[in-house]
Amino acid sequence: MAKAGGGDCSLGVKLGVTFVTDKSRLTGVERYFDDNDIIVSKTNLKGRITYANDVFLQVAGYTEKEILDQPHSLIRHPDMPRCVFKLLWDTIQGGHEIFAYVLNRCKNGDHYWVYAHVTPSCDASGEIVGYHSNRRVPDRCIIEEAIIPLYKDLKAAEDGESNRKQGLVASSGAVANLLQEKNVQYDEFVATL
Numbered sequence: 001m002a003k004a005g006g007g008d009c010s011l012g013v014k015l016g017v018t019f020v021t022d023k024s025r026l027t028g029v030e031r032y033f034d035d036n037d038i039i040v041s042k043t044n045l046k047g048r049i050t051y052a053n054d055v056f057l058q059v060a061g062y063t064e065k066e067i068l069d070q071p072h073s074l075i076r077h078p079d080m081p082r083c084v085f086k087l088l089w090d091t092i093q094g095g096h097e098i099f100a101y102v103l104n105r106c107k108n109g110d111h112y113w114v115y116a117h118v119t120p121s122c123d124a125s126g127e128i129v130g131y132h133s134n135r136r137v138p139d140r141c142i143i144e145e146a147i148i149p150l151y152k153d154l155k156a157a158e159d160g161e162s163n164r165k166q167g168l169v170a171s172s173g174a175v176a177n178l179l180q181e182k183n184v185q186y187d188e189f190v191a192t193l
């Protein structure tokens with residue numbers, strides 16, 4: 001697969017993922033997909049996968065049979081801060097769209113970064129009947145210079161607490177403080193990185 005990601009980032013490709021917490025299930029090898037490709041999935045209301053396009057299957061390394069009806073957390077990478085997913089779910093369950101940078105894990109333990117757009121899918125009466133996500137290749141410089149350091153701090157805030165609940169409070173508080181310092185809402189923050 002072509003290496004893509006746009007930009008002439010000074011840090012180049014030496015990045016890798018350095019804040020791995022569960023090395024036994026990760027290879028440290030990054031996968032890339034084409035700038036023109038879109039990774040698509042749909043879920044039911046509980047986040048179980050109801051559709052995945054060929055690019056999804058190819059990049060994540062699963063067959064359709066393996067992934068259908070599985071929880072989307074199947075491709076969750078352990079370095080992702082939980083507060084990002086809380087924000088994602090709070091937003092889409094509230095009927096709104098969200099953009100987020102997400103690190104995913106492939107079946108064999110490789111990983112890949114995406115810039116995800118997640119939206120509710122509604123029926124004719126406006127009722128939410130499921131969720132839909134389109135993911136593109138993220139800007140390399142944004143990943144390396146903004147997202148990796150931010151997620152590392154958020155993960156550390158979570159791991160520094162005695163339990164998951166307190167961890168989520170700590171990292172969500174850190175995000176709230178960051179947005180307050182910058183005097184922006186989350187969507188504006190993400191859009192202007």
Ligand SMILES: Cc1cc2nc3c(=O)[nH]c(=O)nc-3n(C[C@H](O)[C@H](O)[C@H](O)COP(=O)(O)O)c2cc1C
Binds near residue numbers: 043047071102
């Ligand atoms: C449409 C949709 C797409 C999602 N895409 C991803 C994804 O690409 N990677 C991911 O880790 N979680 C994704 N999630 C969030 C997962 O449902 C889940 O909340 C997350 O993996 C964290 O897992 P956990 O809640 O079990 O900790 C998506 C959810 C929805 C509704």
